[in-house]
Amino acid sequence: MSISLTTEPVSALLAILALWMIGVTQYHTTVVLFGIQTTIVGALAAWIGWEHKEPMLIGVGAAVILLKGIGAPLYLSYAARKIGCRRERGLAIAPPIQLFVAGAAIALLALSHPFRGELPTTAMPSIDILFLGMLFMVTRRLAVSQIIGFLVLENGIFLFTVTLTHPMPALIDMGVLMDVLAGTMLAGMLAFRINNAFEHIDVAQLTELHG
Amino acid sequence: MIPFIGLFPIPLIIALCALLINRQLVLARITAVLSCLQTAVSIWLWLPFLRASTGHPIVHHGFRFDCTSAFFVILTSVVTAAAMSQAVSYFAKELESEHKPGGRQVGQFYFFTAMFLLSMYVVVTADNLGFLWIGMEATTLFSAPLVYYHRTSTSLEATWKYLIVCSVGIALGFFGTALFYAASEHDVALRGGSLSIEKLSEHAAHLPIGLLRLGYVFILLGYGAKAGLFPIHSWLPDAHSEAPAPTSAMMSGALLNCALVALWRVGGIMEMAGQRPLVLITLLPLGVLTVVTAALFLIKQHDLKRMLAYSSMENVGLMAVAIALGSPAGFALQALNHSLVKAALFLLAGSILQQYGTKKLDDIKGMLAAQPAQALLLFALLVAVAGTPPFGGFLSEWQILTVAADQRQISTVIAIVAALAIAFIALSIHAAAMILGPLDKVSKTLTAVRPSATVTLLLAASLVLGIMLTPAVVAAAGELTR
Numbered sequence: 001m002s003i004s005l006t007t008e009p010v011s012a013l014l015a016i017l018a019l020w021m022i023g024v025t026q027y028h029t030t031v032v033l034f035g036i037q038t039t040i041v042g043a044l045a046a047w048i049g050w051e052h053k054e055p056m057l058i059g060v061g062a063a064v065i066l067l068k069g070i071g072a073p074l075y076l077s078y079a080a081r082k083i084g085c086r087r088e089r090g091l092a093i094a095p096p097i098q099l100f101v102a103g104a105a106i107a108l109l110a111l112s113h114p115f116r117g118e119l120p121t122t123a124m125p126s127i128d129i130l131f132l133g134m135l136f137m138v139t140r141r142l143a144v145s146q147i148i149g150f151l152v153l154e155n156g157i158f159l160f161t162v163t164l165t166h167p168m169p170a171l172i173d174m175g176v177l178m179d180v181l182a183g184t185m186l187a188g189m190l191a192f193r194i195n196n197a198f199e200h201i202d203v204a205q206l207t208e209l210h211g
Numbered sequence: 212m213i214p215f216i217g218l219f220p221i222p223l224i225i226a227l228c229a230l231l232i233n234r235q236l237v238l239a240r241i242t243a244v245l246s247c248l249q250t251a252v253s254i255w256l257w258l259p260f261l262r263a264s265t266g267h268p269i270v271h272h273g274f275r276f277d278c279t280s281a282f283f284v285i286l287t288s289v290v291t292a293a294a295m296s297q298a299v300s301y302f303a304k305e306l307e308s309e310h311k312p313g314g315r316q317v318g319q320f321y322f323f324t325a326m327f328l329l330s331m332y333v334v335v336t337a338d339n340l341g342f343l344w345i346g347m348e349a350t351t352l353f354s355a356p357l358v359y360y361h362r363t364s365t366s367l368e369a370t371w372k373y374l375i376v377c378s379v380g381i382a383l384g385f386f387g388t389a390l391f392y393a394a395s396e397h398d399v400a401l402r403g404g405s406l407s408i409e410k411l412s413e414h415a416a417h418l419p420i421g422l423l424r425l426g427y428v429f430i431l432l433g434y435g436a437k438a439g440l441f442p443i444h445s446w447l448p449d450a451h452s453e454a455p456a457p458t459s460a461m462m463s464g465a466l467l468n469c470a471l472v473a474l475w476r477v478g479g480i481m482e483m484a485g486q487r488p489l490v491l492i493t494l495l496p497l498g499v500l501t502v503v504t505a506a507l508f509l510i511k512q513h514d515l516k517r518m519l520a521y522s523s524m525e526n527v528g529l530m531a532v533a534i535a536l537g538s539p540a541g542f543a544l545q546a547l548n549h550s551l552v553k554a555a556l557f558l559l560a561g562s563i564l565q566q567y568g569t570k571k572l573d574d575i576k577g578m579l580a581a582q583p584a585q586a587l588l589l590f591a592l593l594v595a596v597a598g599t600p601p602f603g604g605f606l607s608e609w610q611i612l613t614v615a616a617d618q619r620q621i622s623t624v625i626a627i628v629a630a631l632a633i634a635f636i637a638l639s640i641h642a643a644a645m646i647l648g649p650l651d652k653v654s655k656t657l658t659a660v661r662p663s664a665t666v667t668l669l670l671a672a673s674l675v676l677g678i679m680l681t682p683a684v685v686a687a688a689g690e691l692t693r
Contacts (some may be wrong), residue, residue: 118419161389166403172341179348182377190371206368209449
């Protein structure tokens with residue numbers, strides 16, 4: 001019981017942070033918000049590991065805080081500084097409309113509340129974060145923003161796996177984390193190359209290949 | 212565990228050589244020999260499992276030792292060995308060209324190829340859905356640098372699309388995996404949840420259906436993106452056409468199978484849960500649409516490698532149909548034939564591109580007059596990949612169509628037959644334009660080349676499969692993926 005008393009408000013807080021990111025166009029702010037969100041989710045995982053007496057999960061939580069919560073934002077803001085982009089221009093959908101869409105979708109999800117009793121209550125905010133991450137990805141055009149959207153989406157799934165009644169095996173979470181970090185490194189490097197090759201990192205303009 | 216661990220030493224040696232050896236051709240030759248050795252090793256280690264078709268699969272530490280694993284491990288090794296053997300002459304030609312690749316560039320190529328191979332082994336042998344996912348994401352991460360090998364702006368675009376589409380796709384697949392885990396927590400016998408395919412299938416009937424169904428849809432989206440199923444196929448023609456020839460061969464001949472094996476295994480869980488209808492109504496239309504879309508795109512192709520990529524997509528669609536219909540023989544035979552022929556085609560296309568210096572179909576002309584042997588080989592391969600007798604592809608496609616007709620999926624049969632006909636005509640027209648036609652400026656300067664032994668061998672294998680295939684072999688192939 002004591003676990004869900006903590007996980008529920010924390011999950012809600014994480015979803016609110018994700019919603020906040022949708023409304024922000026300053027690149028630096030989104031990176032900071034993402035860092036805060038990831039650090040909280042990592043701390044939550046470590047705390048759940050402590051409660052379940054699972055040292056491996058504590059380790060995963062610590063790794064998430066250090067590598068994904070602090071390391072990845074530093075790397076991404078370094079990449080953005082090097083490339084020289086500060087804010088999103090030309091979003092596919094304006095932030096207020098995005099917020100409206102996101103809010104409406106979350107409200108619908110909360111009202112319909114599927115799988116009551118089969119999933120823990122934290123499943124709802126996890127799915128919200130997953131959805132918000134995807135929305136972030138499809139509406140941003142900067143390569144580095146898309147990476148952030150992907151990582152937010154991943155945070156939602158991670159939150160889902162650790163707040164299950166029996167958290168997913170920590171070995172799997174660790175493997176997933178390593179894959180995600182390697183993917184972030186690779187995508188960051190490609191963003192540099194995109195900037196050098198095209199003098200922009202607007203992925204909407206990558207349209208040479210078609211048909 | 213020994214058959215699994217035994218797959219690791221040789222690729223790790225290749226990776227080590229790639230880091231240490233700075234001379235491109237020495238490295239290429241060493242890898243060619245080692246990858247042929249790897250094929251021998253994987254046949255030696257896995258053949259016993261291929262034979263033992265009955266009884267429960269052996270599961271150890273989250274890996275499965277059954278027919279399906281054995282079949283795809285061996286197939287992956289064979290395709291890799293073919294690609295690496297051909298890579299020697301590919302890099303020899305590259306070194307003569309203007310854009311001479313540096314020692315480091317080739318070293319990176321071999322390093323990532325070795326790791327790519329290892330991650331594919333993990334995918335096809337995994338029994339734990341988590342390991343399966345980790346392996347699948349690793350295949351994307353290790354093959355993305357290979358797609359970017361040429362360092363051009365188009366290859367950069369292809370790599371970016373590939374990385375983002377596949378990563379996001381399979382991130383959704385991981386959510387599906389987590390839903391399966393959440394479902395398994397409701398079963399007392401599984402005590403606190405399980406990700407094992409074996410255990411999930413065993414207890415599938417007692418798991419909450421709603422969660423399983425939702426999980427399946429997410430997994431289908433995720434691994435379907437990786438397999439290049441319509442409508443998440445946009446990355447496939449880009450990545451397969453921009454990658455260097457040996458990588459294209461491995462991606463088409465081995466990597467696509469990996470994603471389909473994952474769908475096959477998860478489909479098995481759903482079947483045990485009594486959810487066959489869900490698999491049928493989701494995967495079957497996606498498969499048929501993939502075949503039809505690919506056939507239509509084949510008509511208007513201007514690029515040799517893109518044409519081959521769309522043909523791969525068509526075959527993926529056929530395999531997805533086989534999986535949806537629950538036809539193990541159709542799936543196994545189609546995978547086998549497609550892997551052999553498509554690997555051969557991409558390897559041959561690689562050397563044609565190097566000779567003509569272009570990928571444009573319009574600029575490749577008069578091959579029969581300039582290089583008769585190679586022209587005949589190309590013709591035979593294109594005919595084989597279109598599913599014409601006497602090659603193996605004909606019988607596997609026939610098998611899939613019979614199963615569909617048996618299950619009264621008449622609209623599926625009609626759509627597939629129409630799409631296959633369109634694809635055949637499109638491929639024939641493109642082939643005729645390349646092979647026949649007058650000699651032009653470029654083809655006049657070409658000298659006749661000896662057709663590559665690897666490509667010829669792969670074609671011969673497909674021919675043997677087509678001739679040797681009797682009902683008994685079909686039945687045996689059905690046992691393979693049980």
